[in-house]
Amino acid sequence: MASIAEYYAGKSVMITGATGFMGKVLVEKLLRSCPEVKALYILVRPKAGQSMQQRVSDMMKCKLFDRVREDDPDFHQKIIPISSELTQPSLAISPEDVQRLTACINVVFHCAATIRFDEPLKHALQLNVMATQQLLSLAQQMHHLEAFIHISTAYANCNRKHIDEVIYPPPVEPRKLIESLEWMDESIVLDITPRLIGDRPNTYTYTKALAEYSVQQEQDRLPIGIIRPSIVGASWQEPFPGWIDNFNGPSGVFIAAGKGILRTMRANNDAVADLIPVDVVINLTLAAGWYTAVHRPKTALVYNCTTGGINPFHWGEIVLGTNPLEQAFRRPNANITSNYLINQYWILVSHKFPAFIYDLFLRLSGQKPQMMRIFNRLHKAISLLEYFSSQDWEWSSENMSMLMGQLAPDDRKTFNFDVRQLNWPEYIDNYCIGTKKYVLNEDMSDIPAARQHLRKLRNIRYTFNTLLVVFIWRVFIARSQMARNIWYFVVSLCFKFLSYFRASSTLTK
Numbered sequence: 001m002a003s004i005a006e007y008y009a010g011k012s013v014m015i016t017g018a019t020g021f022m023g024k025v026l027v028e029k030l031l032r033s034c035p036e037v038k039a040l041y042i043l044v045r046p047k048a049g050q051s052m053q054q055r056v057s058d059m060m061k062c063k064l065f066d067r068v069r070e071d072d073p074d075f076h077q078k079i080i081p082i083s084s085e086l087t088q089p090s091l092a093i094s095p096e097d098v099q100r101l102t103a104c105i106n107v108v109f110h111c112a113a114t115i116r117f118d119e120p121l122k123h124a125l126q127l128n129v130m131a132t133q134q135l136l137s138l139a140q141q142m143h144h145l146e147a148f149i150h151i152s153t154a155y156a157n158c159n160r161k162h163i164d165e166v167i168y169p170p171p172v173e174p175r176k177l178i179e180s181l182e183w184m185d186e187s188i189v190l191d192i193t194p195r196l197i198g199d200r201p202n203t204y205t206y207t208k209a210l211a212e213y214s215v216q217q218e219q220d221r222l223p224i225g226i227i228r229p230s231i232v233g234a235s236w237q238e239p240f241p242g243w244i245d246n247f248n249g250p251s252g253v254f255i256a257a258g259k260g261i262l263r264t265m266r267a268n269n270d271a272v273a274d275l276i277p278v279d280v281v282i283n284l285t286l287a288a289g290w291y292t293a294v295h296r297p298k299t300a301l302v303y304n305c306t307t308g309g310i311n312p313f314h315w316g317e318i319v320l321g322t323n324p325l326e327q328a329f330r331r332p333n334a335n336i337t338s339n340y341l342i343n344q345y346w347i348l349v350s351h352k353f354p355a356f357i358y359d360l361f362l363r364l365s366g367q368k369p370q371m372m373r374i375f376n377r378l379h380k381a382i383s384l385l386e387y388f389s390s391q392d393w394e395w396s397s398e399n400m401s402m403l404m405g406q407l408a409p410d411d412r413k414t415f416n417f418d419v420r421q422l423n424w425p426e427y428i429d430n431y432c433i434g435t436k437k438y439v440l441n442e443d444m445s446d447i448p449a450a451r452q453h454l455r456k457l458r459n460i461r462y463t464f465n466t467l468l469v470v471f472i473w474r475v476f477i478a479r480s481q482m483a484r485n486i487w488y489f490v491v492s493l494c495f496k497f498l499s500y501f502r503a504s505s506t507l508t509k
């Protein structure tokens with residue numbers, strides 16, 4: 001039986017979402033570990049004033065591709081960009097390109113999606129569901145297709161507590177929903193969105209569930225596999241530990257906490273933090289492509305790609321890195337609580353009050369206030385994440401274990417997705433370093449300066465607290481006999497307690 005690299009040798013692979021976080025890691029891994037792959041056709045759109053070619057050439061210059069570049073400086077020749085806007089009819093692929101793709105593609109990896117939690121329903125439907133349906137139609141025209149791998153999310157069915165590796169019937173038939181929303185004005189759709197998404201928290205999870213169903217509908221006509229990763233984080237091992245390029249999910253939280261901006265958030269300390277490293281997801285995805293093509297399972301297999309059931313880690317166990325970020329707003333000291341009121345109290349004391357003071361300082365020094373605005377955006381982002389950090393889910397992962405059992409020993413090493421070996425504290429430490437190096441582009445050599453800055457912040461805090469105590473004393477205590485009496489009473493009580501403990505600890509020696 002062919003190994004994974006042998007299988008992909010000579011194959012033409014089509015990838016959507018190749019410019020995204022997971023797509024880039026998929027392209028890199030395919031080029032590095034399957035060097036005989038024939039060609040990667042990546043569907044890309046022009047964006048933000050950049051042409052498709054410019055975007056692809058920028059992407060290939062990215063540090064992520066350093067190892068591939070070392071192995072094969074001409075690796076870019078295997079990447080063939082195809083212009084496509086997935087929300088347009090026929091995916092806006094030219095007839096010539098359609099012909100090219102249908103003639104040669106062997107494997108499709110569909111990664112593209114909008115992953116925003118606040119996406120208007122119509123747009124989320126267009127991209128996550130309708131584009132997927134159009135892609136399935138294109139796949140049906142492919143003469144040599146051997147596998148169609150769809151990337152979903154483990155949270156597509158987050159309205160359930162236990163999630164098996166099956167497709168659950170969606171609340172509404174996707175085609176019917178698309179037809180009925182077609183004539184509706186944006187504002188009407190906005191009004192009825194909460195009713196439609198029901199017990200799901202956002203349009204993202206809702207449309208990903210509809211997409212899964214649409215994919216499964218084609219299982220008799222296409223060789224399909226569905227991957228459901230949980231919260232995808234920085235890479236664990238490959239191409240190097242800690243690689244990450246965005247603010248999504250925990251990355252934004254780690255950065256905001258590391259900068260001393262985020263000091264409190266609602267999460268359940270004891271709930272499982274179902275993070276999954278991006279390289280694990282990609283290794284499983286490539287293995288699933290191989291398995292679908294070589295073993296041809298009769299129905300579409302769903303792979304829950306999660307860690308909680310295998311190597312659980314909890315939100316309360318997260319200890320943020322020891323390498324400080326540059327120019328922190330305050331000394332990092334982030335806490336999580338499941339209590340709404342306690343969280344609101346800390347938001348007031350640790351977020352809003354310092355932001356108010358800082359903005360006052362900016363105003364007085366003739367600058368534009370900005371901190372309150374930053375905090376308002378942060379609170380919006382955090383409120384969208386709290387649904388996921390405050391509860392527990394259980395995913396079965398038999399298909400992931402089955403797939404591991406099917407791999408040859410060498411493939412198990414090269415395409416490792418065995419998360420039992422994952423050391424969480426080490427992973428989180430590398431993750432934090434990754435956000436510093438690759439998201440914020442900060443240099444590790446600046447760490448002594450960052451530490452010095454933290455010491456300065458500590459001194460500012462001590463000075464501020466001392467001034468506050470003196471102010472309170474002068475304004476409230478020194479002016480009233482009763483307040484002075486209470487103050488002396490409290491101080492003498494503390495003193496007595498201290499002497500009592502000192503005496504008892506001397507006795508026990």
Ligand SMILES: CCCCCCCCCCCCCCCCCCCC(=O)SCCNC(=O)CCNC(=O)[C@H](O)C(C)(C)COP(=O)(O)OP(=O)(O)OC[C@H]1O[C@@H](n2cnc3c(N)ncnc32)[C@H](O)[C@@H]1OP(=O)(O)O
Nearest residue numbers: 115116117118153247248249250252253334335381388389
């Ligand atoms: C107290 C701390 C203790 C630490 C331990 C506890 C850790 C708890 C962590 C809990 C994490 C829980 C994570 C759950 C995630 C569930 C995942 C489900 C899995 C999936 O299937 S999908 C992937 C997840 N998707 C997302 O994460 C997307 C969420 N993001 C959004 O929906 C939008 O970005 C958002 C938040 C609505 C903001 O929208 P908007 O205001 O319009 O801003 P933009 O997105 O346009 O971004 C503008 C600009 O800001 C940067 N940005 C975005 N987010 C952050 C951030 N959190 N911090 C800093 N900066 C951020 C963004 O990159 C843009 O920059 P540009 O330079 O490009 O303009």
Ligand SMILES: NC(=O)C1=CN([C@@H]2O[C@H](COP(=O)(O)OP(=O)(O)OC[C@H]3O[C@@H](n4cnc5c(N)ncnc54)[C@H](OP(=O)(O)O)[C@@H]3O)[C@@H](O)[C@H]2O)C=CC1
Nearest residue numbers: 017018019020021022085086087111112113152153229232
């Ligand atoms: N990140 C995570 O934590 C998780 C992600 N997933 C799933 O993994 C997949 C990949 O996610 P991730 O890489 O994080 O997402 P990103 O947002 O990083 O990437 C999304 C990709 O989709 C492309 N895309 C978006 N809209 C269009 C469009 N209209 N036409 C063409 N291409 C488009 C983007 O292209 P462009 O660069 O042009 O915008 C980009 O390449 C998604 O299906 C997501 O649901 C599942 C679980 C967790």
